[in-house]
Amino acid sequence: MSPEQVEDMYDAVIIGAGAAGLSAALGILRTDAIKEMKAEGRSPKLLIISKLQALRSHTGSAEGGIAASLGNIEHDDWHWHYYDTVKGGDWLADQDAVKILAQYAPQTVVNLERSGVAFSRTDDGHIAQRKFGGHTKDYGKAPIKRAAYAADRIGHQILYALWQQCIGKGVQFAEEWYVTDLVLDEGKDKACGVVAFDTHTGKTHAIASHNVLMATGGAGRLFHTTSNSWDLTGDGMALALKAGLQLEDSEFVQFHPTGLAHTGILLSEASRGEGGILRNADGEAFMARYAPEHKDLAARDVVSRSIMAEVDAGRGVADPKDPNGPKDCVWLDMTGIDKAHMQEVLPQVVETIHDYAGLDPSKDWVAVKPTAHYTMGGIPITTDGEVYRWEDGKRHIVRGLYAAGECSCVSVHGANRLGGNSLLDACLFGTRAGESMAQSIVKEIPEIDEQSSDAESQNATQLAADKRRQSVKTLLASPTDDNAAETDNNISSVETSTKPGADQSDSSSASDATSNKPDATNDNPYQLLADLGTTMERAVAVRCDANSISKAQQTITDELLPRAKALHTHSDTTAFNQELTAIWEVNNLIELAQAMLDASVVRHESRGAFARTDFPERDDEHFLNHSMADASGKVSWQPVHIVDMPPKSRAY
Numbered sequence: 001m002s003p004e005q006v007e008d009m010y011d012a013v014i015i016g017a018g019a020a021g022l023s024a025a026l027g028i029l030r031t032d033a034i035k036e037m038k039a040e041g042r043s044p045k046l047l048i049i050s051k052l053q054a055l056r057s058h059t060g061s062a063e064g065g066i067a068a069s070l071g072n073i074e075h076d077d078w079h080w081h082y083y084d085t086v087k088g089g090d091w092l093a094d095q096d097a098v099k100i101l102a103q104y105a106p107q108t109v110v111n112l113e114r115s116g117v118a119f120s121r122t123d124d125g126h127i128a129q130r131k132f133g134g135h136t137k138d139y140g141k142a143p144i145k146r147a148a149y150a151a152d153r154i155g156h157q158i159l160y161a162l163w164q165q166c167i168g169k170g171v172q173f174a175e176e177w178y179v180t181d182l183v184l185d186e187g188k189d190k191a192c193g194v195v196a197f198d199t200h201t202g203k204t205h206a207i208a209s210h211n212v213l214m215a216t217g218g219a220g221r222l223f224h225t226t227s228n229s230w231d232l233t234g235d236g237m238a239l240a241l242k243a244g245l246q247l248e249d250s251e252f253v254q255f256h257p258t259g260l261a262h263t264g265i266l267l268s269e270a271s272r273g274e275g276g277i278l279r280n281a282d283g284e285a286f287m288a289r290y291a292p293e294h295k296d297l298a299a300r301d302v303v304s305r306s307i308m309a310e311v312d313a314g315r316g317v318a319d320p321k322d323p324n325g326p327k328d329c330v331w332l333d334m335t336g337i338d339k340a341h342m343q344e345v346l347p348q349v350v351e352t353i354h355d356y357a358g359l360d361p362s363k364d365w366v367a368v369k370p371t372a373h374y375t376m377g378g379i380p381i382t383t384d385g386e387v388y389r390w391e392d393g394k395r396h397i398v399r400g401l402y403a404a405g406e407c408s409c410v411s412v413h414g415a416n417r418l419g420g421n422s423l424l425d426a427c428l429f430g431t432r433a434g435e436s437m438a439q440s441i442v443k444e445i446p447e448i449d450e451q452s453s454d455a456e457s458q459n460a461t462q463l464a465a466d467k468r469r470q471s472v473k474t475l476l477a478s479p480t481d482d483n484a485a486e487t488d489n490n491i492s493s494v495e496t497s498t499k500p501g502a503d504q505s506d507s508s509s510a511s512d513a514t515s516n517k518p519d520a521t522n523d524n525p526y527q528l529l530a531d532l533g534t535t536m537e538r539a540v541a542v543r544c545d546a547n548s549i550s551k552a553q554q555t556i557t558d559e560l561l562p563r564a565k566a567l568h569t570h571s572d573t574t575a576f577n578q579e580l581t582a583i584w585e586v587n588n589l590i591e592l593a594q595a596m597l598d599a600s601v602v603r604h605e606s607r608g609a610f611a612r613t614d615f616p617e618r619d620d621e622h623f624l625n626h627s628m629a630d631a632s633g634k635v636s637w638q639p640v641h642i643v644d645m646p647p648k649s650r651a652y
Helices: 021-029 033-041 078-088 095-103 105-114 154-168 235-240 298-311 339-345 347-357 420-444 447-476 510-511 527-538 548-564 578-602
Strands: 012-015 046-050 129-136 140-147 173-174 176-183 189-196 203-208 212-215 253-262 277-279 330-333 367-374 386-390 394-403 624-629 634-639
Touching: 012 154, 012 189, 012 347, 021 154, 021 420, 033 277, 033 420, 046 176, 078 095, 078 105, 095 105, 095 420, 095 624, 105 129, 105 154, 105 420, 129 298, 154 420, 176 235, 176 578, 189 212, 189 394, 189 447, 212 235, 212 298, 212 420, 235 578, 253 298, 277 298, 298 330, 298 339, 330 447, 339 347, 339 447, 394 420, 527 548, 527 578, 548 578, 578 624, 578 634
Parallel strands: 012 046, 012 212, 046 173, 212 394
Antiparallel strands: 129 140, 176 189, 189 203, 253 367, 277 330, 330 367, 386 394, 624 634
16 A cells, blocks of 8 residues: 655654554544544545554564553552552652553543453453463552453454544555655654655656654564564664664563574463463473462563573573574473364464474473563654654653654663563553644644745755655665675665764674674665674673673674675665665664664663573662663763652562
8 A cells, every 4th residue: 555646745754553543643633632633624645654554563473462551350559550660660650651551541441442442251240360471460460361361362352443543534644665764853842754665667766755654663673583573673773873873771571481493483472461471491380489379470571581591501492493402492381271262262372382382281391481572672652652862861842753662762661571561562652652742733823834844854854855865776786787886785864874983994803793794785674684693692682791792793793794785685676675675674674773773782780571691689879760872873861750759679
């Protein structure tokens, strides 16, 4: 689906068609201000751009549930949800934002139901709820059933319902368009628009807009083992970096404890919420030693580190698909769950295990290992979805630029996200961002100023599009072509961004590092993506230290960056050239990896999902702060918002 024509100027452009992007679009259209505007015969010019067909967005893969203190199964209180989220995030979450998350969670779920989400039901017809890791009653005393679910396909239900609502309201989509550039004004104070590449036609479009929202999802493809789909390549976060903005808390990446061995495919936390038990090679239910009160339903970072501790102690098991391989897995035992009940509430988990492991979980133990799952950090935003820069100890709002969902960081997850809070974050703060954009759209602006602003945005966006078109031509040219221009190959949106201290020359160390790698003629972005994933997995997967981080930084500088700069396509066509977009994606991931490693090396503590073996303790005196990393390698610190819950020991 593509727009019949591209407008000269949009009121709002949304990048990404998952739960956050669709919620933002509906947030705009459902406000009273926009309804009044439409009643007067003026409709906002709104466009959603997605590099996928909208219903393939990664939201559809979410399985277990969406958290809300509905109290449909047992008494619940949003204050308990607030406490659990702050504790789960190891006190790095901004408590003003977490209060909004917890307080408006029930309303968000009810509104999803009214939008058509077919939740599973209790016998008396209420929305069904189940236990999820880290969610408790009475401020941590016992697990509680808080996750509203639709069997184990809640993301699929939410995605389809929101998409249908958008279609019903006439929202225009540009599907399988890839956004290559985020365009800001010279002072980086205002959004001008984006540059987007139509993969169907091979045309590059300058899309000017008064408001731009980034809702591009996460970056699991930074790692070799991940539950994320192939398309989650950190595009929105990288676009922000390349536009001169910062990322907040990018070092915090959640590894879900139960990725199916050898695939990384997620086996929902609901499998443990329904009674599944983790066991080591001795058959021991080992979580009782690490989290005696919550056991297998402790927070995800706790469970992932516990699994790695068992592996390190020699109590891991090999993947049955590779019995002579490393013993880096543990068993997930679901045999205690009634088979009929399992099939009713965990059909996707059962199907995944059967199709990819060849096992019946009602009879067989299943090998699992932690898998990269969620990026807690991202583009810094206010609770109204506004993107800001952190400078001189203050937040400087970038006018007209918004973000929502996993690519953003309103900091409700802190150092570790609780299960069920990601869909809630995307839907709730996506809606709030949409409501903020609606106010911007209807705001009265003097006509002369509006015309001047439009011309400025259109000129800036057109200039960026012209440079992108030239870059595309270069990528399509063979490196042996005499007419091929030497360019940056999109390490940044317009000009190369290299970290300070990186050697630009063909140094001996770089030569040694790449000696066993393909030459420029035979190399390709897919191999480079795999090599980057292996590098990042060795460096910062579940745990890290100064040495592992430094090695990864050196590998990227000496080996991966030179290879990325030398990439070119092996076909000279622009239409449906997947290698072209893959080159952009791998460059985005390298940009993001550098920022993540920059933030990791200066955080001398362990907190939540970020565990440094050389700094094993949490350090509130020095690091009760958000890291703010930019593309130059600079990392500054923003204090965490503590409202009424001072830090204390975190235990499960």
